[in-house]
Amino acid sequence: MNIQLTHIYKRFGAVQANDDVSLDVEAGTIHGLLGENGAGKSTLVKMLSGFITRDSGEILLDGKSISVKTPADGIRSGVGMLHQDPLDFPPMSVLDNFINGRPGRLFIDRRSAVKEFKAIAEQFNFVIDTEEQVGLLTMGERQQLEIVRLLSLGVRTLILDEPTTGISASQKTALFAALKKLAKQGKSIIFVSHKLEDVEELCNNVTVMRAGKVVGSSAIPCATSKLVGMMFGRELATPVKPATSRTDTAIKIEGLTIGDDRMDVRVNDLSIKRGEVIGLAGLEGSGQRLFLLTCAGVLRPFAGKLMVNADGRLAEMTGKSYHQFQKAGVGYLPADRLREGLIWGLTIQEHVVLRTPSDGLFVNREASHSVAETAIKTFNIRGKTDTRVGQLSGGNQQRTQLALLPTPLNLVLMEHPTRGLDIESTIWVWQQLIMRCQGGTSIIFASSDLDEIVQYSDRVIVFSGGKVSEPIATAVLTASKLGEMIGGKFIGASAS
Amino acid sequence: MDLSQLVIILATAIATATPLVFAAIGETITERAGVINLSTEGTILLSAMTGFAAARAANNVLVGFAAAAIVGALVSLIVAFGAITLKQSQIAIGFVLALLCADLSSFLGNPIVLVPGPTVPSMPIPLLQDIPVLGRLFFQSDLLVYASYLLIAVTWVFFYRTRPGLLLRSIGEQPAAAFARGNNVIRMRYLYTLIGGALLGIAGAAFSLDFKAGWSNRATAGYGWIALAIVIFGGWNPLRAAVGAYFFGVLQSLASVAQSSIQSVPTQVFSVAPFVLMILVLVLTSGQWLDNLLSRLPVEVRRPILRAIRAPAPAALGKVFEQD
Numbered sequence: 001m002n003i004q005l006t007h008i009y010k011r012f013g014a015v016q017a018n019d020d021v022s023l024d025v026e027a028g029t030i031h032g033l034l035g036e037n038g039a040g041k042s043t044l045v046k047m048l049s050g051f052i053t054r055d056s057g058e059i060l061l062d063g064k065s066i067s068v069k070t071p072a073d074g075i076r077s078g079v080g081m082l083h084q085d086p087l088d089f090p091p092m093s094v095l096d097n098f099i100n101g102r103p104g105r106l107f108i109d110r111r112s113a114v115k116e117f118k119a120i121a122e123q124f125n126f127v128i129d130t131e132e133q134v135g136l137l138t139m140g141e142r143q144q145l146e147i148v149r150l151l152s153l154g155v156r157t158l159i160l161d162e163p164t165t166g167i168s169a170s171q172k173t174a175l176f177a178a179l180k181k182l183a184k185q186g187k188s189i190i191f192v193s194h195k196l197e198d199v200e201e202l203c204n205n206v207t208v209m210r211a212g213k214v215v216g217s218s219a220i221p222c223a224t225s226k227l228v229g230m231m232f233g234r235e236l237a238t239p240v241k242p243a244t245s246r247t248d249t250a251i252k253i254e255g256l257t258i259g260d261d262r263m264d265v266r267v268n269d270l271s272i273k274r275g276e277v278i279g280l281a282g283l284e285g286s287g288q289r290l291f292l293l294t295c296a297g298v299l300r301p302f303a304g305k306l307m308v309n310a311d312g313r314l315a316e317m318t319g320k321s322y323h324q325f326q327k328a329g330v331g332y333l334p335a336d337r338l339r340e341g342l343i344w345g346l347t348i349q350e351h352v353v354l355r356t357p358s359d360g361l362f363v364n365r366e367a368s369h370s371v372a373e374t375a376i377k378t379f380n381i382r383g384k385t386d387t388r389v390g391q392l393s394g395g396n397q398q399r400t401q402l403a404l405l406p407t408p409l410n411l412v413l414m415e416h417p418t419r420g421l422d423i424e425s426t427i428w429v430w431q432q433l434i435m436r437c438q439g440g441t442s443i444i445f446a447s448s449d450l451d452e453i454v455q456y457s458d459r460v461i462v463f464s465g466g467k468v469s470e471p472i473a474t475a476v477l478t479a480s481k482l483g484e485m486i487g488g489k490f491i492g493a494s495a496s
Numbered sequence: 497m498d499l500s501q502l503v504i505i506l507a508t509a510i511a512t513a514t515p516l517v518f519a520a521i522g523e524t525i526t527e528r529a530g531v532i533n534l535s536t537e538g539t540i541l542l543s544a545m546t547g548f549a550a551a552r553a554a555n556n557v558l559v560g561f562a563a564a565a566i567v568g569a570l571v572s573l574i575v576a577f578g579a580i581t582l583k584q585s586q587i588a589i590g591f592v593l594a595l596l597c598a599d600l601s602s603f604l605g606n607p608i609v610l611v612p613g614p615t616v617p618s619m620p621i622p623l624l625q626d627i628p629v630l631g632r633l634f635f636q637s638d639l640l641v642y643a644s645y646l647l648i649a650v651t652w653v654f655f656y657r658t659r660p661g662l663l664l665r666s667i668g669e670q671p672a673a674a675f676a677r678g679n680n681v682i683r684m685r686y687l688y689t690l691i692g693g694a695l696l697g698i699a700g701a702a703f704s705l706d707f708k709a710g711w712s713n714r715a716t717a718g719y720g721w722i723a724l725a726i727v728i729f730g731g732w733n734p735l736r737a738a739v740g741a742y743f744f745g746v747l748q749s750l751a752s753v754a755q756s757s758i759q760s761v762p763t764q765v766f767s768v769a770p771f772v773l774m775i776l777v778l779v780l781t782s783g784q785w786l787d788n789l790l791s792r793l794p795v796e797v798r799r800p801i802l803r804a805i806r807a808p809a810p811a812a813l814g815k816v817f818e819q820d
Contacts, residue, residue, distance in 0.1 A: 051676070072678030087673035089666050091808060099659070100666050101677025106658050261802045263795055302791050 001062055001078055001156040001188050002027050003048070008057030010043055017043040019212040021057075025157075025205075030179055030189040032203035032220070034196070036231060037393060037422040040212040041192045042084070045159045048190075049081035050074035061157075080150035081159040084420075086142045090135030097134050098149050120148045124178040136262065138284045139448075140171030147178065158182060159190045164198050165419055168283045169450050169483050176202050194422050196227055232424070239431045241277065241456050242438070249309055250274040250442040251295070251411055256304035258290045265290055267304075267468050270461075272444070274309065274410075275437045278471065279457030280446040282486050286463035288446035292413045295444060296332035297325030309410055329410030335419055337397045344390035348372050348383060348400060355404050375403040380428065395425030402432055409436060414445040418452065430456060450482055464488045503632050505749045510633065510641065513745030515540075515702035515716070517644045519723035520730065520737040521651050522695025526572070528655070528732055529688035530668035530812040533575045534590025536696055537720025538597025543567040543700030545605035548711045551701075552613035560614070561701045568697020569690045571597060576689040580682055583816045594720065602713045609712050616640050616706040640706050647695075651734040664688060668810035671817040681817050699723070722774060729778055731807025747773050781805050 003025040010018040017040045025031040033041045047054045050068035058065055061077055068074045074081070088097050098117050099108055114130050121128060126144040134142060143163060150158060160179075164172050179189050179202065193199055199206050200220060207217040208230040216230045253270040265287035272278055280288040293299040295306065300319055307314040310328040317325060334340035342351065349372040353363050356371070372385040379399045383392050389400055398421060405412065412433070418426040433443060433456075447453050453460055459471040462485040469485060519540060526533045533539075543564035551560025571593055578589040616638045624635040634645075654661040663684065666674040671681045703716045722744060730737030747770035755766040780786070786805070790798045 070678070071676040075678065087670065087676050089669045089673060091669060091811070092662075092665070096662055100662055100674070101679070104659055106660070108657060108659055108662065259791065259795070261790075261795075261799050 002060075003079075003157060003188060003190075004058075004060040004063075005044070005048065006058045006060070008044065008047060008059075009055045010040075010047060010052070011055055012043075016212050018047070018054075021209070021212070021214055023207055023214070025188050025190060027062075027156075027188050028183055028186045029204040030183050030191055030202055032199035032206035033190055033192045033209065034194065034199050034206050034227065034231060035209035036194055036424070037395065037420070038211075039209040041209050042161055044209070045081060045161060045190060045192055048074070049079050049159055051081070075150075075153050075155065078154065078156035079159065080153065080155035080157070082143060082146050082150070082161060082163060084162045084165065086139070086146060088134050088142060088146065090133070092134060093130065094128055094132050094134055094137070094145055095130040097145060098130070098152070101149075102153065116152055117148060120151050124148075124181065125174060126178070136285070138168070138171070139165075140167035140175070143167065143171075143175065144178075151182075155187075157188045157190070159192065161192045162194070162420070163191070164193065164195060166284065166416070166448055168448055168486060169479075170487065172198075196224060196231075196423075199227075200224065238427055238455070239434055241430075241434050241458075244273060244275045244277075244437070244458050246274045246276075246440065248274050249314060250276070250440075251309065252305075252307040252314055254305040254307075256291075256294065256306065257302045258287070258294045258299060259302060260290060263287060263290075263466050264302075265463070265466060265468060267291060267461075268470065270471065272411075272442050274440045274442055276458045277433075277437060277443045277445070277456055279453035279460045279474075280444065280463060281450065281453050281460055281482055282446075282463030284448055286465065287468065288463050289415060291463070291468075292332065292415055292444065292446060295411070296330060296413050297322040298332070326406050329406060329408050331405040331409055331412045333398075333401050333405075333412065333414045333417065335415035337394070337401060338390060341401050342389045342397060345388055347386045347388055348376065348381065349385040351389065351400065351404055355406075375400075379403040379432075394420040395422055395428075398425065398429055402429065409441045412436065412441060412443045412445075414443065416447055416449075417445050418447075418449070450479055454479060454482070462486055499629070501753075503629055505753060506746070507633055507636075508752070509742060509745035509749040510637070511707055511745075512748045513741040514641050514644045515699045515707055516719060516723055516726065516741035516744060517648065517699075517738050518695050518702055519699035519720065520726040520741050521647055521734050522568075522692040522699065523723055523727045524692075524730065524732055524734055524737050525651065525664070525695070526689050526692030527727060527813055528664055528668045528810055529685045529692075530671060530810055530815065530817070531576065531579055531685055531689045532586045532590060532814045533572050533689060533692060533696070534587060534724070535571055535575060535593035535597060535720075536723050537716075537718075538594040538601070539568050539571045539693065539696045540700040540703070540716050540720045540723075541601040541714065542571065542597040543697035544704040544716055545601040545608070545700075545711055547697070547701030548613055548704035549605070549608055551705055552608065552611070555614055557614050557616050557705055560705050561698055564697040564701035565694040566697065568700065569694040572689050572693020572696070575693070576686050580685050580689075580817075586814050598714070605711050605713070610710060613710060614705070615709045638706065640702055648734055648738045655734060665810070668812055671812050675817075685817070696720075696723075718771065722771065725774060725778060728809070729774070729781075732810060733807060736807075743777075744770060744774055 005023040008018050008021045021044055035041050046052045048059060050071045050073045053069055066077050068077060095110060095113060099113050117130055126148065128141050128145055163175060183189055191203055203220050205219050208215050208227060210231065249271050251272045253267060255269060256267040258265050282288055290299060294301050297320060305316065306318045308317045308328045308330060315328060317328060338344050349368050352372045353368045369385055379402060381396050381399045383396055389397060392400065418429055437443060454474060454477065457474050459473050460477060461471050462469040464486055465488050519536060523533060523536060546567045547560040547564030550563035551557050574593060575589055578584045579586040618638050621635040625631045655665060663679055667679065667681050667684050675681050704711050708715055726737055726740035726744065729740040751766040751769050755763055790801060
């Protein structure tokens with residue numbers, strides 16, 4: 001379906017989110033919509049799919065002007081959208097999610113629904129168990145489910161908002177193959193992303209947005225520097241992690257067994273030096289989070305020992321509380337920043353107060369105000385002391401989390417440290433982390449971004465299907481080997 | 497204890513639990529749609545009183561049930577309007593209504609305290625009632641009790657086998673996703689809050705026209721609150737909520753037997769005991785110790801057990817839905 005958006009305007013309060021935006025997408029092509037976070041990309045596609053209404057401007061589908069007021073209108077005119085945070089029902093089964101919103105009789109005909117689901121899923125080699133609970137699927141599988149669902153509703157234009165965030169490398173390959181196939185069938189795809197390499201790999205054309213406006217468009221291939229120039233107005237360089245030179249141990253693990261209601265995971269003996277960075281690779285939900293939570297003192301291991309270097313000597317920490325871990329200089333940055341890391345309705349200054357140990361009843365407002373101001377300055381947070389953290393952008397939330405880490409800091413545990421962050425924030429976050437490492441802080445982080453893992457880790461541990469690999473030095477690691485291991489091929493890979 | 501005694505205890509338990517079944521299932525339906533109707537205690541009292549008064553005036557039990565259902569639905573309409581349209585705190589609205597309706601029932605019901613009135617006639621089912629034990633337990637009751645069995649089954653089928661049932665569960669879980677799939681979240685939340693409220697009303701009438709037969713001040717004291725606990729205990733599943741209601745019925749029934757056989761203990765102990773035991777069971781099934789115990793089991797066994805015992809609340813329960 002040919003799509004034309006002409007002179008679209010949208011304002012949220014004081015922010016002009018879309019300012020005279022026009023976009024042409026031809027049927028049978030994949031069109032990239034590139035830009036930093038907050039550039040107005042999501043706003044634009046949400047207006048096309050009916051999730052928000054535009055202030056002015058026109059939407060033409062195959063030359064016909066349409067009005068989309070609700071997502072249901074969007075589907076009816078053939079436009080479906082995949083959201084960054086999947087809009088599905090985690091506690092329900094895949095099949096229930098698929099059926100929900102489809103027309104049909106009072107009593108659900110599950111058998112024919114399964115048949116229809118499988119017919120579409122097989123076209124794209126998506127393998128999903130229809131009876132599995134959606135909350136237990138990986139982000140990539142939830143995406144696949146949503147694609148199948150939208151296609152079954154007759155969607156002819158598919159919009160994907162940051163679809164490569166949080167999915168594994170193999171799922172990304174499968175997704176790209178599926179999108180190319182859809183384009184070949186004559187469907188039009190709008191691929192919203194802030195990741196240059198994804199757009200360059202997949203798209204036929206690209207439109208770049210910055211600060212609510214279209215700053216340029218181009219056919220692909222196109223020089224990367226030209227796209228970067230359009231996105232930022234200048235060039236950017238990624239930081240490099242220097243090799244670790246220290247030899248003293250920061251954390252020592254002896255045969256840990258951890259688990260939840262889904263799986264048991266065993267981590268062999270492991271000792272991490274101060275200043276070292278350990279990357280945890282693997283499909284999401286393979287035990288990386290359990291491992292991080294255990295190292296943070298949130299989860300108790302079923303068996304095994306955990307020792308942390310505090311004040312120059314290794315102290316046994318197994319079974320101690322999260323607060324004792326914090327006192328030993330262990331900091332944890334969860335991926336879900338607003339739910340687990342920060343408190344939505346509290347200001348930056350109030351977070352400083354919460355962190356500061358105090359015996360008194362009253363809060364020392366001046367002291368906390370100046371600490372918060374310093375933190376905002378040093379961590380370059382775009383906000384004021386009385387800004388609620390819920391109103392900060394993802395990058396600024398992550399900066400706030402970093403600013404709130406305990407001192408002295410011996411070990412930082414991070415889940416997806418740069419998920420959802422724009423390139424500038426990502427670079428900034430890693431610059432900070434590398435500086436901390438040089439001061440002797442060790443880092444363990446899980447990420448689904450293999451490039452991030454290879455670029456910043458000293459050693460990598462792979463989690464796959466309940467198995468945990470020995471740590472592998474990044475120097476001897478290639479991306480393809482890592483990919484194979486994530487797929488479960490551990491044999492011969494255990495040499496560290 | 498011989499068999500006949502046991503049968504009596506269980507039969508009493510079923511009779512005690514019947515109003516609770518209506519209340520717990522009604523509240524389960526409402527909460528599945530994402531709305532907490534915390535006014536249960538007040539709604540049940542007010543509808544028990546009105547139901548009895550109406551049935552007495554018309555000398556017709558059905559009129560009484562209809563009046564009670566309307567009262568229940570009206571109270572829940574206030575909850576729905578405040579929670580969904582005005583987007584106010586559901587907890588505050590429900591709690592205030594619980595207190596208000598309870599006092600209102602005492603005030604308005606004063607003239608009919610302890611006066612005689614119509615009750616639901618017993619209706620044993622021919623042939624089936626002669627089956628030993630089972631007949632006495634299940635087939636010598638009245639139409640209301642049979643209706644409660646039907647309600648459990650119909651609600652379960654509706655929840656898990658029909659399209660609107662799936663939609664009902666989804667609007668309490670992720671209203672934004674349900675809206676994206678073309679559902680009118682607001683209208684459906686109103687509808688299910690009203691249906692749940694009407695069932696709470698019927699629960700009230702079940703007290704005054706059947707189980708307790710008559711009206712006295714605060715006659716149903718505590719049952720509204722326990723119904724809320726049973727909804728949680730039942731994991732927002734109608735079948736398990738019914739099990740919770742019957743479990744509470746058994747506790748009540750045992751307490752009254754114990755009360756008559758052990759005279760040395762104050763009667764208050766026995767009237768409170770079922771509530772305390774109910775809390776204890778809730779604590780036991782949700783406690784950390786269970787996780788530690790289950791961690792010894794292999795994953796394949798652990799997962800179904802945890803899933804059977806614990807059910808998370810609907811994710812959007814009590815939250816305002818903003819449609820933008």
